[in-house]
Each structure stands twice: as structure tokens, then as C-alpha cells.
Amino acid sequence: MKHMNKSLKPVSPAGSGAVSGSAMDRKVSKVSKRWPKFAIAAVVSAVGLWLAIGIYQKSDGSALAVQSDRVVISTIIEGTFEDFIPVRGRVAPAQTVFLDAIEGGRVERILVEDGMALNAGDLIVELSNASLQLNVLGNEARVAEQLNNMRSIELSLEQNRLRHKSNIIDIEYQIKMLSRQFKREQDLIKTGAVNKSKFDDTKDTLDWYKSQLAVTLESQASDARMQEEQLQFLKATSARLENNLAISRQNLENMNVRAPVDGKLSGFNIEVGQSIGRGERIGQIDTPNDFKLTAYIDEYYLGRVDIGQQASYQQYPLVISKIYPQVQNGQFEVDFKFVDQQPSGIRRGQTIQTKLTLGDASKAVLLPNGAFYQDTGGNWIFVVTDDGSEAIKRPIRLGRRNSQYIEVIEGLEVGERVVTSPYTSYQNKQRLTLN
16 A cells, blocks of 8 residues: 555645646636737728728629719709700801802903992903803804805795796696687587697697696695705704804803892902803802801701791791701701891801790609710619718600700609719719718
8 A cells, every 4th residue: 555655646636736727827828818819800800891892892883982062963843844955056148149150261350349239230250261252253153154054945945936836837827728729629620620630739738738737736745845844944953053152152241240139249259360260169149138047956856847847036036948958967957047027136157046946835844954864865864862872873764855954754753853964984883872
């Protein structure tokens, strides 16, 4: 037993207590050092998660934070919708006649100045063209020769007609004389006063003249018919030649440029000695104190604009008088004419603002017009929440629009607020966070 107790001394209670106590002290010290690390790690993880959520929300394309002062917020109202569009028109002469040189030439004399009021027939400028003058003289000579030839042919035909007539008269006279002789000899042959041979000669001569008369009459009828056709042709040819001669003379007369209508000369800028080509424009004449408006309208309204549609400038009514079918750069051109009195203060080239009526005024829910329409086509809009913190994308349906308002058909209520500024930066967003 003593031996066994001695062998157990190293693991005495006192020794065991010392060993376990030191172990417990080491464990407590380790736990107290790990808690701060766990707390820091938790905080870092939470911050990282929050940042990740923020980054995800900004990168998923569904939301975007914008400054409230960088957007325009408008309120939906109820009121009267006036179906019109503002149109800016340019004052132009109601009628313009262009002056073109029919025949080219050299400027010899200028009788008027640009901007002068002219009457129809007033001489504006004199041109000279030696080549044209020689050409006209040559045409006159050729035409005169042709006319003389035709007159000779007409004279020959008339002489032929008269010759036929003379032959017929002569033959008829011979037939009359032979008929009388034949009758006498026929009575005398019974008494033997005239021999048979002489009587037969008289009878044969009479028959020959009768046959000759028939042939001559037939020839005369044929010649008369052909003569009439030829005369008609010659008269038509003669008329054409005379017309050609008149045109040649008129071309020579056109070297003197005259005002075709009453009006004001403009665009006239030529000098003495200047060469003007054939067909070259030398100016124009505008109707005095008579104007129209020319304007370009967006092709969006092409189906809603028609001739006779009403417009107004101040208190002066206008109507559309002409619509040009061409569409260029997304616009088409129209002409307006004043219905009654014209404004006294307008002048050519001035631009004025008009109002083109597209339809009757009516009660409607109205959305203030804005640049958002060009980005969305009026199919959707951002609607501001009641607390003003966000703007949510919402599909809508819009109708007519003018320069101030757009008619709301469905999707918006009176009193709601919407973003009407451009959507260029956030067309693919579902909501806007307003800061």
C-alpha cells in the first residue's frame, strides 16, 4: 500500500488542482479575445451586404437616383382642350410671275430699276442678238419664197379651171351648130338636096363633139375635186408658214422684255453689256399689296390638315389654299391665304406666328406638354408618388396635343403629378428615386 501511495503522489489532489486551474485560466483568456473580432467581422459583413445591395440596385437597370431640381414635375388637370397647333409662316407674294429671257442676247438698254412698280406692257430691258436677227430675216425670205410658189400654183390651178370652162363652152357651141346643121340636112336628104356622104359626116362630127363634151366634163369634175383638195392643203401650208414667220418676228420682238402683269419688280440685277442666255431668269414681278403665308408643318399632322382648313393671325382669319405633297426633313409645306382683309403692317419675307385649328374645343383631362413625349411617344410616363420620394413608370394612352397640353385618354387621374422633362438618360428605368 505504501508503494502504491508513493506511486500516486504525482497525481495528488493538490497537484491535480494546480494543473486544472492553469488550464481554465488559459481558456477564459482565449474567449475574451475572440468576441471583438466576431463583432468587427459582423459589422464589416453588414456594411458589405448593404453596399452590395446598393450596387445591385443601381446596376440592375430598374431604378435611378436623380436630383429633384433637375426634372420638371407637372400636375394633371381638367380643362378645355383647344385642338390647334402654332405655325410659323413666312409672308410671300400671293402671285409671282417670273421674267425669263426667251431669247438670249446682249443687254443694250435698261429702263427700270429693281423694286419699281410696273404696269403690264412696260418696257424693262432691251436686248440685241445679231444672229437671231439674221435668222429672222432668212426665215422671212424663205417664207416669202414659199408663199410666192404657192400663189403661183394657185394661179396655175385657176388658169386650168378657166381653160376647162372655155373648152366646154366651145364644145357646146360646136354641138349646137352641128345639131342645127344635122336637122337641116336630115330634112334635105329626103329631097336629094344633100348627098348621103355629107349627112354622114355631119352626124359623125356631132357624135364626136358630144363624146368630147362628156370627157371634158368628166376631166373638169376630176380636176375640180383635186384642185379643191390641193387648194385646201396649200392654204393650210400657207397658214403654217405665216405662223412660223409671225413666231420668228415675235422672237425678235421678245428681245424687248416687257412686264407681263401689273406688279412690283424684284430680283432684277443686270448691267448694260451683260450677256443673257436663253431661258435665263432676269427677275420677277410680285403682285402689289397682296400676300400669302407659306409654312412648314410637322408630318405628324399630315392626315389632319386639308385645303380650306381655318387658321388665324391676330384677328385676321386665314385658310389653307394649297398643300404641297412632298415631305422633306419630316415636314410638309402649305400655303395660307387671307380670307378678307390683310394686315397692313406685314411685308414680304417677314415671319409671323399663326394658329392652325385642327378641331373643336372640348372638355378633357390635360397633361402639360413636355419633352418626354419625344422619348416615349406618349406610351408611358413617370408618375410621382404621393410622398414625392419616387416616380414610377406607368403605361398611358394619350390623344390630341397642342403646344400647351396633351389630351389624356387613360392611365392618369386629375391631380396626379408626372415628370414631363426629357427621359433621355433613363428610358430603360422602372422608377426614379427623387433626392
